[in-house]
Every structure is written in C-alpha cells, then in structure tokens.
Amino acid sequence: MKKITIYIGSLLLLLAFMPGCNRSIEDRTKELPMLEPVKTDADAGDWKPVVLATPTEVILTAPLASNNAAYLRELNEIKGLQQNLTDAQRKTIQYWGAGAVLRWNEIMRELVAKRNLPPYQNADGSYPTPSAANPFSYPVFPFSNPPYAARAYAYVSVAQYDALVAAYYYKRLYTRQAPYKTDTGIKALLPENTLPAYPSEDAVVASAAVELLKLLFPADAAYVQQKANEHMEARIMAGMNTRSDIEAGVTLGRLVAAKVIARAANDNMSKAVGTPAQWAQLETDAAAGGEVPWKSLDAPSRPPMLPFYGRVRPFLFDSLTTIAIRPPAPPSTSSEKFKAELEEVKYYSKNATRDRIAIVHNWADGVGTSTPPGHWNLIAAEDFVPLRFSEVRWARNLALLNMAVMDAGITCWDTKYFYYNPRPTQMDREIKTTTGIPNFPAYISGHSTFSAAAATVLGYIVPAKANAYDAMAVEASNSRLYGGIHYRSDCEVGLAQGKKVGNFAIARGQTDGCN
Amino acid sequence: MLIKKILSMLFLIYCSAVGYSQTDIDAIMMSKNNFCTGFMYTHNSWDQYWEGTFKRNNQNLGTVSSQMIGVMGNYGLRDNLNLLFALPYISTKASMGTLAGQKGLQDLSLTVKWMPIEKKWGKGDFSLYTLGTLSAPTTNYVADYLPLSIGMRSKTAMVRLMLDYQVKHFFVTGSAAYIFRDRVTIDRPSYYTTELHNTNKVDMPDMTNYNLRTGYRSSTWIAEAVLDIAHTQGGFDITKNNMPFLSNQMNMTRAGANVKYTFSSIEGLSLIGNVMFTLSGRNVGQTTSVGAGVFYIFDFNKKKNKS
Incomplete structure (x- = not known):
C-alpha cells in the first residue's frame, strides 16, 4: 500500500510538471546579434x-x-x-x-x-x-x-x-x-x-x-x-x-x-473618410452603372473604410497616374463569369481543408494585428537581419518597401471605390468565411495588391529570394479566395496591380545612388 | 460511475461549457474490474459575453453554440484506484454574421483517480481523493479562431484534491484543482497581446478550478447542486471590440444541477442529465449548458466468476 502511495504520488507530480517545465517564450527577434554592417555606406x-x-x-x-x-x-x-x-x-x-x-x-x-x-x-x-x-x-x-x-x-x-x-x-x-x-x-x-x-x-x-x-x-x-x-x-x-x-x-x-x-x-489623407453624402453617392453611382453596389456586411452596417484613400498622394507616382493605372472593370455582377467565380468561392467556403485554413490564418492579418503591410515588414525585417545592412541601407530598403506598399494601397483603394463591387457573401449568404470580411468593396484584393508590391520590391533587394517572395504573394492572394472573401479576379488583378506599383519602387531604387 | 472531462473546464470556458454530470469531480469510485462507459451529449450556447468586464452582445455572432458528443469511460483498477478517459467530438456555429463554424474530435483526457482515505467520521463517512489528468489534442483542429474553435489545443496536466462527507443520503463534495497548460502553436507568425510577439507560440496561463457539490445520493438516485469556479492565472483582457485570444484571462463562475438515475431493473444502466448556468465571467461567453448521457457498467468480476 505504501509503495502504491509513493508511486501514484510521484506520478501525479510528474504529470503536474510536464507541460510546465518549458515556459520561456520563443520570440524570433528578442535576442539578435549586434548589427555589424558589411558596408559602412559612408557616402x-x-x-x-x-x-x-x-x-x-x-x-x-x-x-x-x-x-x-x-x-x-x-x-x-x-x-x-x-x-x-x-x-x-x-x-x-x-x-x-x-x-x-x-x-x-x-x-x-x-x-x-x-x-x-x-x-x-x-x-x-x-x-x-x-x-x-x-x-x-x-x-x-x-x-x-x-x-x-x-x-x-x-x-x-x-x-x-x-x-x-x-x-x-x-x-x-x-x-x-x-x-x-x-x-x-x-x-x-x-x-x-x-x-x-x-x-x-x-x-x-x-x-x-x-x-x-x-x-x-x-x-x-x-x-x-x-x-x-x-x-x-x-x-x-x-x-x-x-x-x-x-x-x-x-x-x-x-x-x-x-x-x-x-x-x-497635404496628402489628402484628412479627406479619406468622406461624408455620409459621399458614401451614398458611391452606392448610387455603382447602381446607375447597372451593377449590384457593395454593402457593408458588418452588423450594424458600418460606413466603408477610408473610401477616398485612393486620392491620397502617392510617393512613387502622382495622383493622375493612380487613375491612369486603374485596372479595367471586374466581371459584371450579372455576367456568367461572375456567377462562375462566385461558385468557385462557394466551393472553397464549403471545402475549407485544414491546410487551406492555415494559409487563410497565416495571411489574415485582420483586427488586432499589424495588418498585411506590417506582415511584409516582418518578413523584410527578419530577412534583412542576416544581411547586415548599414542603418541607412536598412532605412532605404524599408522606405522603398513601404512606399510601394502605401502606393499599392492607394491604387487598390482607388479601384475598390471606383467599381464598388460586392463581396461574395453579399451575393450568396450561404458563403461562410474562415476569416472576417473586411468592410470595403471586393475588387481588387488589398492583400494581393499589398503583397505583390512588397514581394516585387523585396525580390529586387534580396534577389536570391525573389521567387520565394513571389510564391508568398501568390499564397497571400489565394488565402483570400480560400477564406471565402474574394473572387479569383480580385486576387489575380490585385497581384498584377501590386507588381506594377512594385516596379515603380524598383525604378526609384535603381537611381537613388544606393547601388 | 464517474466519468470525466477536464478539458470541459478549459474549453467550456469560452466556446461553451461541456458540463458532464459524470465527471471525475464526483466522490464515487468504480469497483475493481468494473468498467463504466457511455456517451454524453451537451448543448452549450451564449449570446452575451464579457469583453474584459464589459458585458455585451455581438450582432456579427448572434448566438454562439456548440454541440458535444463525448465517449467516456472509467475502469476500476482497484476499489480505490480508477482510470478514466474522455474524448469529445464538437461542432460549433454562430447564428449570425459570416464566420464558419468548426467541427472535429477535440482532446483526449486520461485521469488517474485515487481514494487513499475512507473512514467513519462522526455520523457520516469521510473520504479523500487525489486526481491527476493529462489531456492532449487528438487532431490538428484550429485553435486560434475563438469563439468558434472547438478547443484550445493546449496539452494540459491537472492535479485535484477532493474531499467528500456523507451522512445517510446527504453529501457535500468540495475540490480544488490546478491546471498546467502547455504553449500552443498557432497558424500565424506574429500576434499582439499587450505587446507584440514575433513567434507562432503562445504561452498559456495556468488555471485553477474550485468545485462544490451537494445533494442526495443513493444507489438509484443522485441529485446535486453544483457550483463551479474557474480562474485563469494571468492572461489579458479582450480589448474593446477586439477578437478573443487563446491567452486571454478567462474566468467563470457557474451554477447548476445534476441528476443521475440508475436502473434497478437493468443492472448497470444509468441515465444522467444536467444543466449549468454562468453567473459571472470575464472574457468568456455567458454559457448555458444542457446535457444528457447514458452509461453502462460492465462487471468483469462476474465474467471471471462465470468462467
């Protein structure tokens, strides 16, 4: 009896401390090597x-x-x-x-x-x-x-x-x-x-x-x-x-x-929220064009997120260029192509595999996160550490990245509010999503545009990883289709648009005297 | 018969209360070579939740509900030493909004329950129990999707000390438990709690649980009132209008009742039913749970005797 007591007692103790023994958090960047730049970039x-x-x-x-x-x-x-x-x-x-x-x-x-x-x-x-x-x-x-x-x-x-x-x-x-x-x-x-x-x-x-x-x-x-x-x-x-x-x-x-x-x-950000009259006008304009206008799927219905952010002054080009490079219209909400794309979203909604949910959640970057632009900053920062840039080169590379990402956001928002296209779930309430539906129109996908712009710039800065960055951008883009919140057109055109913006940043990088 | 569910305690915390009436928490032991097994169905739902201390509803979720079917069992290694297991299948859904529900097998838990002391004391019988439980996820379900994930994916270890005193058919059982929770790996590379974490590992705060039950206990009927208090040791509040997170501080105080009827006509068969209400909470839903189960005892002593 005594033996059993000791045996059970020690077993319980062991059980108790098993998960508790390894408790220090693993943070990838809390402890990093001291920065020792490969080049001082004295000039x-x-x-x-x-x-x-x-x-x-x-x-x-x-x-x-x-x-x-x-x-x-x-x-x-x-x-x-x-x-x-x-x-x-x-x-x-x-x-x-x-x-x-x-x-x-x-x-x-x-x-x-x-x-x-x-x-x-x-x-x-x-x-x-x-x-x-x-x-x-x-x-x-x-x-x-x-x-x-x-x-x-x-x-x-x-x-x-x-x-x-x-x-x-x-x-x-x-x-x-x-x-x-x-x-x-x-x-x-x-x-x-x-x-x-x-x-x-x-x-x-x-x-x-x-x-x-x-x-x-x-x-x-x-x-x-x-x-x-x-x-x-x-x-x-x-x-x-x-x-x-x-x-x-x-x-x-x-x-x-x-x-x-x-x-x-003076970059027009102060006017990006707009007024209730302007919000109503967006809806009226879309309906006048014969399309189903976007509606907020938040309850209670929420005003659209920064509808005039598309008019913010970009860093890499001017606002006229924002309009000039706007992608052509998405498939009409009454077209067969639209129906086919809606069906595809529904397929992914109904068949959310564990692997696809992992992709959706890896790239979701929704409420309470550093957003998709922040995610790409994380990717950049962690890849830059071993490359040991000087402080000024670090700053230059992040400035190129973030100018591209901001300008990608501007052209993306310009496109979203120009076409005011509904989300899949608005067109078919049976489409359930594995991440929150952002409160703005669908076309073009923000994640796709941000990601392709970022991947293009990062591929220029770190050529050895260019293919990897492109693959990440495609995955980020697909994650929105898998999550049930974007049509394929949103994703594909968003990727192409992001790449376009990324190339503006590369053009700047090639002439900024850094290389 | 005693079946258990530890994870109930953790999981029920947010997604809903998986309240078994047949739990390890009761002061009943399975006799040597007896094996009690059965199924339990529990329905949990809430439409109000606490965001920190702020109680609110959410029209983007409506009523969040989960259904649990658990298979569980208890084997008597000795008259005072039992081995228990439980494995639930859970499905969740939200009545409003667009978020998709989840379903799947959750966590397997194994419990060793030991009664080292059982003696006459005054007019009644006093007994003391110690319990140790390990639990671990059985599938790769999604954890970082509260409030619609089916569980937390944390491996846990629990120790519980339980005292019981019974006079004739009336009893009081009190117990206290400490639950160690292992870190969880999530699907994203970075997350914010009250600071930024550049990792996909989430440290889970431990938990404590206090359980008090009292009522009537005979060989055919058990009817008891239950008070259950669970507290997270640390963790943080959901910020206003944010999503819940795995390492939130999740506290809840629940009260309810269990009833168990053991048939005398069919030896070894019993039915149970229970209901639990959430009186107060923090970063959890105000869950109401209703459950029912059927259990049967296989007596291997008899078979041996026959053969």
Whole structure:
C-alpha cells in the first residue's frame, strides 16, 4: 500500500510538471546579434532622399572640437555610466544594438496592432469616428486599419531614411570620432566601425520616428518617447555616442521630420473618410452603372473604410497616374463569369481543408494585428537581419518597401471605390468565411495588391529570394479566395496591380545612388 | 460511475461549457474490474459575453453554440484506484454574421483517480481523493479562431484534491484543482497581446478550478447542486471590440444541477442529465449548458466468476 502511495504520488507530480517545465517564450527577434554592417555606406550622404531635395536643406551646426572642455566633460559622463552598468542596462544596449531601424520597425508594428480595432457602435447603431484632435477618448485615435497602417509605415520609413541621408552627409562633413576612439578609457560595448559619430545615426532614427509617431499614434506619444530615451541612453552607455552626438541627431531628426510631416499634412489623407453624402453617392453611382453596389456586411452596417484613400498622394507616382493605372472593370455582377467565380468561392467556403485554413490564418492579418503591410515588414525585417545592412541601407530598403506598399494601397483603394463591387457573401449568404470580411468593396484584393508590391520590391533587394517572395504573394492572394472573401479576379488583378506599383519602387531604387 | 472531462473546464470556458454530470469531480469510485462507459451529449450556447468586464452582445455572432458528443469511460483498477478517459467530438456555429463554424474530435483526457482515505467520521463517512489528468489534442483542429474553435489545443496536466462527507443520503463534495497548460502553436507568425510577439507560440496561463457539490445520493438516485469556479492565472483582457485570444484571462463562475438515475431493473444502466448556468465571467461567453448521457457498467468480476 505504501509503495502504491509513493508511486501514484510521484506520478501525479510528474504529470503536474510536464507541460510546465518549458515556459520561456520563443520570440524570433528578442535576442539578435549586434548589427555589424558589411558596408559602412559612408557616402550615403550622396544618396537621393525622398522628401528632402538635398541633405543641406536641413542645417546642422558643427560639433565642438574633441579637445573642448565641454566635450571632455561629456566623455566623463560615459565613463561614469560604464562603471556601474546593471544587467538590465546591458540588455538594453544589446536590444537596441541589433539595429535602430529594425527596432523602430518592430515598435511601429506593435502600435499598429494595438490600435487596429474597429470602433464599437453607438447605442443607435451608428459608429463613432476616431479623432486626432481628441485621441484618448473612445474610440482611441487612430483605427490603424490596413490603408492607415500602410501610410504610417511609409511616412516613418521615409522620415528615417531622409534623416539618415542627412545624418551621413554631416557625419562625413564633420568627421567627429566615436567616444571610444577619442578616449581609451571608454569601452565600445557594441561592434566598432569607422563611421563618424556626429550626429548619432541612432538618435536620428529615434527622433524622426518619435516625431512621426506622435502625429500618427498620438495616444502612444508617451510610450514612444520613453522608448526613444531608452534607445539614446543605451548608445551613450555603450560608448558609441556622446550626449552631443545624440542631441545633434535629435535636432536633425526633428528638422527632417518637420518636412515629412508637412508633406503628410497635404496628402489628402484628412479627406479619406468622406461624408455620409459621399458614401451614398458611391452606392448610387455603382447602381446607375447597372451593377449590384457593395454593402457593408458588418452588423450594424458600418460606413466603408477610408473610401477616398485612393486620392491620397502617392510617393512613387502622382495622383493622375493612380487613375491612369486603374485596372479595367471586374466581371459584371450579372455576367456568367461572375456567377462562375462566385461558385468557385462557394466551393472553397464549403471545402475549407485544414491546410487551406492555415494559409487563410497565416495571411489574415485582420483586427488586432499589424495588418498585411506590417506582415511584409516582418518578413523584410527578419530577412534583412542576416544581411547586415548599414542603418541607412536598412532605412532605404524599408522606405522603398513601404512606399510601394502605401502606393499599392492607394491604387487598390482607388479601384475598390471606383467599381464598388460586392463581396461574395453579399451575393450568396450561404458563403461562410474562415476569416472576417473586411468592410470595403471586393475588387481588387488589398492583400494581393499589398503583397505583390512588397514581394516585387523585396525580390529586387534580396534577389536570391525573389521567387520565394513571389510564391508568398501568390499564397497571400489565394488565402483570400480560400477564406471565402474574394473572387479569383480580385486576387489575380490585385497581384498584377501590386507588381506594377512594385516596379515603380524598383525604378526609384535603381537611381537613388544606393547601388 | 464517474466519468470525466477536464478539458470541459478549459474549453467550456469560452466556446461553451461541456458540463458532464459524470465527471471525475464526483466522490464515487468504480469497483475493481468494473468498467463504466457511455456517451454524453451537451448543448452549450451564449449570446452575451464579457469583453474584459464589459458585458455585451455581438450582432456579427448572434448566438454562439456548440454541440458535444463525448465517449467516456472509467475502469476500476482497484476499489480505490480508477482510470478514466474522455474524448469529445464538437461542432460549433454562430447564428449570425459570416464566420464558419468548426467541427472535429477535440482532446483526449486520461485521469488517474485515487481514494487513499475512507473512514467513519462522526455520523457520516469521510473520504479523500487525489486526481491527476493529462489531456492532449487528438487532431490538428484550429485553435486560434475563438469563439468558434472547438478547443484550445493546449496539452494540459491537472492535479485535484477532493474531499467528500456523507451522512445517510446527504453529501457535500468540495475540490480544488490546478491546471498546467502547455504553449500552443498557432497558424500565424506574429500576434499582439499587450505587446507584440514575433513567434507562432503562445504561452498559456495556468488555471485553477474550485468545485462544490451537494445533494442526495443513493444507489438509484443522485441529485446535486453544483457550483463551479474557474480562474485563469494571468492572461489579458479582450480589448474593446477586439477578437478573443487563446491567452486571454478567462474566468467563470457557474451554477447548476445534476441528476443521475440508475436502473434497478437493468443492472448497470444509468441515465444522467444536467444543466449549468454562468453567473459571472470575464472574457468568456455567458454559457448555458444542457446535457444528457447514458452509461453502462460492465462487471468483469462476474465474467471471471462465470468462467
């Protein structure tokens, strides 16, 4: 009896601790190698910025000389910090040492996911609209849906890229060395390089991000500033920059951000929501053309998502081009082709295999996620890490990617609201879906357009993976058909349209002086 | 006869309550070489749920319901040592909106139930039980699709301590359990809880469960009132108008009743029925469960004796 007691007792204990033993979360990017660029890109001050005409459009005064007493006192600050580094501080240095542009890209994805929530309805069934003027009251501003997010990623990436081009220009001009080179009493806690330290490239990246994110995610301004402070302190503790290197970076980042924000203020985004009269007009116009107009499938019925986002000013072409490259009309809702495509959607709806659901959910990127543009940023970021780009090359590549993704969103939204085509479930209520139906017209598929644009740009940046990226874009596109929320035409034309936009980005990349 | 269902507790938490009346939680042991087995059907539904502490409905879901058919069994290794299993098949659906329901075999659970102490105490009988349960998904069903997934896909291990006191036909049973939950792999590479996670692995918070039951127990009838409290140890609230997620904090307090009738005319046959209501909750549906089952005891002692 006693034996049994011991046996059972230990069995129960064993059972109890089996699943509990392996509890640390596996995050792919929490711990990454320190960024040690293959090339310093010391001449990136000659690269072509996006919003700035030239780097000298923003003025940065010369630093104090390295024998100046004030500068020497700054070196003492670093020595003092390095004498008492805690484990937490060393961790912070390592975290940010993986790459400034990389970490801010992750923070951006986090903010998008956090704020990607459609507003809850009012008691009367209408919906409140988030207001930038009053960001904290419900619904919190913004609702970072895919088009909003695409534009946010693009503006932050562009601001960081332009600020870095200016920073590299002034680095070469002023050639102030890093503190660990000036004073042997200071250790470099991150990989050494030959790049001048003034202004700090990390501070420029953080400062440009802070300014843009305060605009784009006002309710998270305090969090963003706290991250930036942590980032910049880490650079000082690591012996990579003095406080004046950092402050110069902040100044430069702000100056560039102001130029980028001026562009954002006049890109028509403020008119993208539209008015109830405009929403009604969209429906009337579609019906007048003999087509079944799109209707919201949300309950209560929700106004269409950013119907005039198609008029937002693109980065890679002008708004007239948006109209010029608009794809031809989808199959008429009364045509045989339309019926056949509807049947195909219904087939996938009725035959949702486990493998297809996995594809649908891998690419869904719906409510509460960093959106399809964020998903492609994740793919890009994780593929860029082993390629060890310099900060400015990181920023340039993400700017190319995100300009393409934003412009893909613009042409996609232009097309969606020009044709105002209904979702499959609107035409056949028996079509159930394995992911939420987005609250905007079907033609052309946003996922397909975003994905093909992203895959095209990434294939240009990382040619060895070009075929893999194309295959991913096709899978992302198919996922919408498998999920029962898009017709094949939406997907195929969306892919072709995305590729078209991606090629604009490649054309820019070929002439920006980076290669 | 005692059949069980652990995962009920986890799963019922959101998708609905899979409330078995024949559970491991009751203070009844299967005699040595007896095997009790049968089927249980449970219907669960809710149209109100708690988003954090905010109670609401959702016109894009309407009424969310699930139906469960479970096969379960209990074998007496000894008079005071039982081995139990349960395997449910579940289908879910939403009455409104466009989201497709799911169906499939859910998780197999195995329980060792042991009664080390059974003695006279005052006017009645006192007994103490310890239970250990392991559960694991039997199919590759979709977990990250709440509230319409059929389960959570988490491997779990539970330990439970249970006390029972019976005077004549009246009894009280109380138990407390701790449920360890293993991480779950989902179909997407990144997700947001209260921060961004760049992984497809989801750490599941553990759970505790408290169960109190009292009523009448004889060889033909059992009628009992049940109070059941389940709490997630950690996890986060569903943000406003967001979708639920696997690692949400999911709490619920439920009350209900079980009835079991054992036939005297047909030896070994019994019928059970139960109903459970959700009194309060957090990040779960306010589930109402109604269940019925039929069970039969095979006595291998008799066969041996005959042969």
